[in-house]
Amino acid sequence: MLLSHDVDQQLRDRRPDPKPFSGWALRRIIEIDHDCPGLLAASFCFGAQRRQALFLLLALAELLGIDAIAHHLRSAESMPELTSANSSAVFGEAVLRLRRPRDLVRAVLAGPPVGLLGTLARLGHDPIGEPRTYYELGRLYLSRDPADRRRVKILGQIGGDLVGAQIPIVSALDPVLLHPALVSRLHELPQVTELHSALTYIRARCSGATDDAIRASLKRLKPGGHRGDLVKFWAARFDEPPVEFNLRGDPTLIVLDSAAALIDAGRRYTNCLAAKINEVFLGAFVYVEFRSVRCGEPGLIAELRHTDRGFVLEGLYGPDNRRVHPERAQIARRKLAACGVALLAHAPGERETVVAAARLLNEHALVEPDNHVGWGNEMLEVAEGLQHLLDEAA
Structure with a gap:
């Protein structure tokens, strides 16, 4: 028979090791912790998905205001008893009560959108980018635009964990270039601008570079390759010379x-x-x-x-x-x-x-x-x- 202190020790052993985070999310949650003591310490022990759900709400509070997020939390069916007048206290209490990431996200976003929770679970334990990155992630999953639905699909097709830059990259990428093999090769937003400029040049030099043909060429990208492989593929098919040379009618x-x-x-x-x-x-x-x-x-x-x-x-x-x-x-x-x-x-x-x-x-x-x-x-x-x-x- 286990003594009570043995049970307490086993429970402590099962708790995940605290993982601190930093940046804008830490600054924001410290402010909220003043009105809801214990939130900061508890968040260090959240799993990856629950923590990313918290970062999503913190980002929305940063951009839309804590009062707007608290209003959604008060109106949520699962949280009718939140009556505090202090928006930070309401936010903190909801985060502590709603232990499942699905319930936390549903309290603010309708749904939650299909696939969003899976994406959050692949973002790791640290904040990804600035609050705008989380806002854009939520916008993509709520959007009904066909191009945005394609972007959401690509996020799900990329193997392994996601990095924060891939969200703005997917948002900014020309729809014709949306392919997991290419997106997985992009790691920062300036690479998208470079790729778009190269695509413009390809379209001017290759008569066969239609949207359908470009999409088909993306399937040729091999694992572990480089984004430049796409440009090399089309360079080997150019038929519109960039430089005109006048032969003055010489048939030889x-x-x-x-x-x-x-x-x-x-x-x-x-x-x-x-x-x-x-x-x-x-x-x-x-x-x-x-x-x-x-x-x-x-x-x-x-x-x-x-x-x-x-x-x-x-x-x-x-x-x-x-x-x-x-x-x-x-x-x-x-x-x-x-x-x-x-x-x-x-x-x-x-x-x-x-x-x-x-x-x-x-x-x-x-x-x-x-x-x-x-x-x-x-x-x-x-x-x-x-x-x-x-x-x-x-």
Whole structure:
């Protein structure tokens, strides 16, 4: 037979270890504890769900006023005996009497809304964000808007515990991007703004980026991936070039103006053009294929860097990235220059003297006329090429 003090000891052993909290919730409950002594100490022993229900009510009291919340508590069917004139005392007494989180939430929110209690249980023991976060959580679960219902569903589909930032993230996210695999990769609100801007760019560069197609692409996100995987998926499908390059009607020049064109050319020339898709997608480079009019003669690829003053030839590449024959390099350079592309030029003066100095300085890459970084046979000043563009614009 157990003695009474043994029973008391067992009951004490079953009590959860106190878990303190801080921030706005602690400041608020200390104020209420003055009119309802014992509330603060009791709240430290609340389970996660009951504590989060308390934080929800504290947040509503912070934003709507303690009197408004006390009025709801007095009117609740389960609390008809709350007659104190002091709103803080009414609040504290209700929290202590209503031991079930469901009853506590129902006393203030009609319902409570389906799923809200489950979400509260996944928020841990500490306050999440500011009071506005709890207000938004309650608004989402009370809303009948289809987009908000989708947001609530996403919160339930995210695996594991929730973090406070995921509530404003879900609220702010474009409805087309609402998918648990993506939301679980977002941890702060600025990431949503960044993602929205990237989505705007994707829609401008990819004709196939319809809302339905974007939703379908979200299903391809793999566990443990990055939010940037969505952008990479669509970059590999761009078909609206960000930079326009005028070929001046030259049929031997072909702009590789889509991801598909770059992949195809990379396969035909056995080079790394497929790895350059992101740079073309972002408008940093343009690649032009030069097809020879002679039957059986291999073509070449010209790499053009895009600048705020026009295009500059970065390099010429043959199949397998082999060097281009000087004669063919000269023809390609001349054609590109006619399209307004600036070519690298040597220092003023005789070519032979500059070449001799370059060789003795061991700068052979500049000397070779067919090298992808060389001056080439066409010694055009960069300024001439840029001036040509300016004259055309005028």
